[in-house]
Amino acid sequence: MENVILVIHLILALGLIGIVLLQRSEGGGLGIGGGGGGGVMSARGAATALGKLTWGFAIAFLITSISLTIISAKNSADSSVVDTLGLEAPAAEGETAPAVPDVSNLLPPVNTDESLTPPRAD
Numbered sequence: 001m002e003n004v005i006l007v008i009h010l011i012l013a014l015g016l017i018g019i020v021l022l023q024r025s026e027g028g029g030l031g032i033g034g035g036g037g038g039g040v041m042s043a044r045g046a047a048t049a050l051g052k053l054t055w056g057f058a059i060a061f062l063i064t065s066i067s068l069t070i071i072s073a074k075n076s077a078d079s080s081v082v083d084t085l086g087l088e089a090p091a092a093e094g095e096t097a098p099a100v101p102d103v104s105n106l107l108p109p110v111n112t113d114e115s116l117t118p119p120r121a122d
Contacts, residue, residue, distance in 0.1 A: 002068065002072070002075070005064055005067050008064055009068060012057055012064060016054070016061055019053050020054060023051075023054070
């Protein structure tokens with residue numbers, strides 16, 4: 001069922017992209033659009049039909065999005081991401097933690113004779 005809804009969702013997404021790209025720009029941020037007539041439908045008729053089709057695709061897209069979220073939540077309710085990684089459970093209280101390695105030899109040597117302030121410019 002999830003795969004069927006996912007395929008419908010992807011088709012709706014592509015259809016929504018196509019319908020939005022077909023619509024006439026109304027002078028938005030790019031400054032292009034407008035244009036004269038010469039289309040199959042009039043400007044007002046095309047805007048109304050494409051607007052209704054856009055709303056239909058958008059509503060169907062949201063419904064499939066919510067459906068996929070609900071199905072995914074039901075499928076993963078009894079499992080965890082940590083379970084799929086195959087990690088072991090943390091150590092119990094009675095067990096000892098692994099020893100921390102000695103890192104004192106990784107630090108650079110420090111000369112206590114010299115000051116850490118930069119030399120004066122005079």
